[in-house]
Amino acid sequence: MSDKKKVLIINRRAPYGRSNARDSLDVALTCGVFEMPISLLFADDGIFQLLGGHQAKEIGQKNLSANLAALPMYDIDQLFVCESSLNTHxxxxxxxxHNPTVVDQKAIQQLIQSHDVVLTF
Structure with a gap:
């Protein structure tokens, strides 16, 4: 049995305007380097990180698409999106x-309980 902690990163912030989205992806990729089991949950305004066609240069930011595209190279393929956040927006x-799995509130609770570490950005 692996002694590596399972990490769930919850993304609640829009992709730009603050560093939360970039910070969460940096943490995910860093954990991936150490072969830790990582899952990402996108909720609230965080779901906008998964929309394509960001025009980040227009607001003087770096596009997050490259970071998201790198996730599979680090064996990070457990992506989830909150159903109620989709409906709200x-x-x-x-x-x-990136084909996230849509999860309801009950599944989110189970997801949180099944991980050793939960980080929210």
Whole structure:
């Protein structure tokens, strides 16, 4: 049995305007380097991180798409998106990049309980 802690990173912030989104992806990639089991949950405004076509240069920011695209190279393929957040923002899962699994509140609770470490950004 692995002694590595399972880490869940919850992304609640929009992709730009603050460093939360970039920080969460940096943490995920760093944990991936150490082969820790990582899952990412996108909720609230964090779901906007999964929308394609960001025009980050227009606001003087670096696009997060490259960081998100790198996740599979670090064996990070457990991506989840909150169903109620999708509904709140009028989005459907097929509008999102990276094929996240849509989860309801009960599944989110189970997800949190099944991880050793939960970080929220």
């Amino acid at each position: 009028g989005l459907a899962s097929d509008q999102l990049d």
